[in-house]
Amino acid sequence: MSVPGPTAGTRLEGSVPGGVLSGSVVQRVRGAHLGMVPIVGALLVIWAVLGVVNPAFLSAENLVNLTLQSVPVGVIALGVVLVLLVGQIDLSVGSVSGLAAALLAVGTVNLGWPVWVAVLAALSVGVVVGLGYGVLSTRLGLPSFVFTLAGLLVLAGVQLVVLGPKGSINLPFESWFVRTVQQGFLPTPLAWVLVAAVVAAYAAVLAVDHVRRVRAGLRGPGTGTGRIAGRTAVLAAVLAAAVAYLGTARGVGYTVVLFVALVAVVDLLLRRTRWGRSVRAVGGDRRSALLAGVAVRRTVVSCFVACSTFAALGGVLAAGRLAAANQGTGAADTYLTAIAAAVIGGTSLFGGRGSAWSALLGVLVIQSIANGLTLLNLDAATRYIATGAVLLLAIVVDMLLRGRREI
Amino acid sequence: MTGVPDQPVLAVRGVSKSFGGVRALVDVDVDVHEHEVLAVVGDNGAGKSTLAGILAGAFRPDEGQLLLDGAPVALDSPKQAHALGIAAVFQDLALVDDLDVVENLFLGRETLQGPFLDEVSMEREAWTLLDQLAATVPSVRLPVQALSGGQRQVVAVARALLGEPRVIVLDEPTASLGVRQSAEVLNLIERLRERGHAVVLVSHQAGELQAVADRILVLRLGRVHGEFAGDASYEDLLAAMTGAVRPVRGEHDAVPRGARHAGGAGVVRR
Numbered sequence: 001m002s003v004p005g006p007t008a009g010t011r012l013e014g015s016v017p018g019g020v021l022s023g024s025v026v027q028r029v030r031g032a033h034l035g036m037v038p039i040v041g042a043l044l045v046i047w048a049v050l051g052v053v054n055p056a057f058l059s060a061e062n063l064v065n066l067t068l069q070s071v072p073v074g075v076i077a078l079g080v081v082l083v084l085l086v087g088q089i090d091l092s093v094g095s096v097s098g099l100a101a102a103l104l105a106v107g108t109v110n111l112g113w114p115v116w117v118a119v120l121a122a123l124s125v126g127v128v129v130g131l132g133y134g135v136l137s138t139r140l141g142l143p144s145f146v147f148t149l150a151g152l153l154v155l156a157g158v159q160l161v162v163l164g165p166k167g168s169i170n171l172p173f174e175s176w177f178v179r180t181v182q183q184g185f186l187p188t189p190l191a192w193v194l195v196a197a198v199v200a201a202y203a204a205v206l207a208v209d210h211v212r213r214v215r216a217g218l219r220g221p222g223t224g225t226g227r228i229a230g231r232t233a234v235l236a237a238v239l240a241a242a243v244a245y246l247g248t249a250r251g252v253g254y255t256v257v258l259f260v261a262l263v264a265v266v267d268l269l270l271r272r273t274r275w276g277r278s279v280r281a282v283g284g285d286r287r288s289a290l291l292a293g294v295a296v297r298r299t300v301v302s303c304f305v306a307c308s309t310f311a312a313l314g315g316v317l318a319a320g321r322l323a324a325a326n327q328g329t330g331a332a333d334t335y336l337t338a339i340a341a342a343v344i345g346g347t348s349l350f351g352g353r354g355s356a357w358s359a360l361l362g363v364l365v366i367q368s369i370a371n372g373l374t375l376l377n378l379d380a381a382t383r384y385i386a387t388g389a390v391l392l393l394a395i396v397v398d399m400l401l402r403g404r405r406e407i
Numbered sequence: 408m409t410g411v412p413d414q415p416v417l418a419v420r421g422v423s424k425s426f427g428g429v430r431a432l433v434d435v436d437v438d439v440h441e442h443e444v445l446a447v448v449g450d451n452g453a454g455k456s457t458l459a460g461i462l463a464g465a466f467r468p469d470e471g472q473l474l475l476d477g478a479p480v481a482l483d484s485p486k487q488a489h490a491l492g493i494a495a496v497f498q499d500l501a502l503v504d505d506l507d508v509v510e511n512l513f514l515g516r517e518t519l520q521g522p523f524l525d526e527v528s529m530e531r532e533a534w535t536l537l538d539q540l541a542a543t544v545p546s547v548r549l550p551v552q553a554l555s556g557g558q559r560q561v562v563a564v565a566r567a568l569l570g571e572p573r574v575i576v577l578d579e580p581t582a583s584l585g586v587r588q589s590a591e592v593l594n595l596i597e598r599l600r601e602r603g604h605a606v607v608l609v610s611h612q613a614g615e616l617q618a619v620a621d622r623i624l625v626l627r628l629g630r631v632h633g634e635f636a637g638d639a640s641y642e643d644l645l646a647a648m649t650g651a652v653r654p655v656r657g658e659h660d661a662v663p664r665g666a667r668h669a670g671g672a673g674v675v676r677r
């Protein structure tokens with residue numbers, strides 16, 4: 001086989017008759033590839049509106065709170081993104097997080113385990129639950145909607161059993177775990193070093209990609225020095241603004257760094273590894289993925305395991321943040337909020353489309369609404385209605401994108 | 408290419424397959440040789456796609472067996488079939504709409520660079536392949552959903568060619584192709600034969616087959632209804648496909664290649 005010269009791609013792209021690339025195709029593709037632009041725009045609008053109505057919302061101290069509030073549900077939503085991507089759902093993430101929180105509290109307080117042992121125990125509950133779901137889904141072929149609904153109830157019951165008759169266990173405030181989760185903030189110099197390192201690494205990856213593509217005679221998205229500079233500048237601006245502004249108050253919490261790092265790693269795995277490609281393929285078209293030789297079962301199981309494990313981690317972080325685990329941890333609307341966050345962030349309920357970043361953006365939208373409305377002394381009713389409306393909007397957008405792509 | 412001369416690279420022996428009450432294939436024998444294009448024709452529902460699926464490891468036969476280089480094999484999955492050198496383009500193409508062209512081409516066998524995908528080399532190989540097929544895909548980074556039916560078909564054919572399989576099963580590869588692309592695919596099929604591949608070409612358009620087929624196998628209602636030489640007349644094929652005449656069962660095993668189409672002489676078209 002001959003390797004195409006530098007012109008091969010160009011020539012083919014140029015040789016397409018105008019009719020083939022006419023409006024509809026371009027629109028369809030643009031619709032699919034708008035990616036995070038709509039949700040970022042929505043977030044900015046929400047911030048602007050809330051900031052105008054109550055300037056306290058945009059104060060650095062409040063935004064620090066907002067970031068800290070977003071972490072536990074955000075971590076859970078990150079797992080939800082994975083199950084949604086592979087075309088499944090997990091309704092039990094709230095119960096899993098509550099059970100994990102209960103285990104952490106009982107382990108450290110009642111049984112005297114070291115914190116890291118209790119955390120590992122809590123996380124392994126997530127792993128085991130996810131494996132169970134994976135078996136139910138891939139071996140028995142049950143619909144995940146049903147068995148995770150059962151899981152929601154069963155695990156909520158187990159959580160109550162673990163918590164015991166008192167129903168609430170306080171974690172000691174002086175434990176390093178609680179202190180880190182509640183009051184651990186990145187020292188400012190370290191924050192700037194981190195920003196510089198991340199931006200440099202990002203630019204380096206883009207540059208290496210660019211050089212390889214040019215050498216291979218390829219053109220297309222992701223190339224061009226202007227584009228590299230632009231994307232690097234945007235990243236640098238966002239990170240610098242966040243660190244500088246939050247730094248005028250308490251700064252960037254360790255748990256926030258952990259959450260963003262998890263999102264970035266999952267994003268990398270989804271976009272750049274064989275596993276990530278399998279996830280999108282299985283979620284997009286399970287039969288075709290199977291015929292193409294994708295290990296469908298293993299992929300589905302891995303997503304259930306990752307989801308439950310992230311849910312458990314979210315519960316652990318929630319317990320640390322409240323310095324307590326009780327019957328309310330992970331209960332009520334936790335799972336709905338997490339699923340709503342994933343969908344609002346742009347991950348499709350129908351599988352195959354979405355991004356790890358939708359967990360971060362979606363949870364920021366939801367928590368901004370909750371936080372802003374609380375500042376305005378509006379009650380939970382308004383918050384539920386507002387969040388529900390945004391969710392509805394997000395699903396309509398999802399349906400429209402999907403509908404346009406199928407007709 | 409390897410293999411004993413004249414031994415079929417892939418042989419189907421007495422294969423039957425039912426879906427519920429529907430007998431899709433009944434006691435089918437097929438030989439697939441290297442350096443040869445075997446066409447399989449039949450009316451809708453004749454069992455052509457079922458046969459293709461069995462050759463490609465998508466279905467397991469209820470009865471009978473497959474012989475690869477004379478040795479029995481059980482094909483459990485398309486992946487295993489591919490590993491053994493049998494690739495297929497399924498009738499519905501089996502592309503993932505949300506993935507782009509490169510992602511679809513390499514799905515399940517991505518090129519890696521360390522732990523990460525090597526997008527650059529995959530994209531380059533994609534262009535090479537599509538170039539060979541004279542494809543007019545506007546960009547290999549478009550989701551295949553955004554491609555026309557013909558462009559999708561070319562992508563599916565290109566995927567089957569990856570990794571130089573010995574046997575290539577094409578289920579209606581030209582069904583939604585325009586004149587130029589059809590000619591290109593038929594051309595490609597001839598080139599594949601010249602390179603020594605065994606090609607199984609499934610079609611219900613008897614017309615286009617005569618140009619490329621060395622042998623033509625006619626299926627009707629799940630049974631083999633005669634085997635013809637590549638230059639068999641359209642009338643003979645049509646007669647066998649529709650059952651206007653019923654060749655004696657087993658005749659196709661005895662008649663030497665090339666002399667076969669005479670057997671259809673005197674067929675009365677309905």
Ligand SMILES: Nc1ncnc2c1ncn2[C@@H]1O[C@H](COP(=O)(O)OP(=O)(O)OP(=O)(O)O)[C@@H](O)[C@H]1O
Nearest residue numbers: 426429431449450451452453454455456457458611
């Ligand atoms: N997965 C399946 N489940 C149930 N029945 C099936 C399945 N696949 C095929 N069949 C049945 O088996 C018979 C043969 O189908 P097959 O798809 O092999 O026909 P074909 O010759 O490829 O037809 P066409 O020209 O329409 O593609 C049909 O009666 C069909 O209804």
Ligand SMILES: [Mg+2]
Nearest residue numbers: 455456457498
């Ligand atoms: Mg068919």
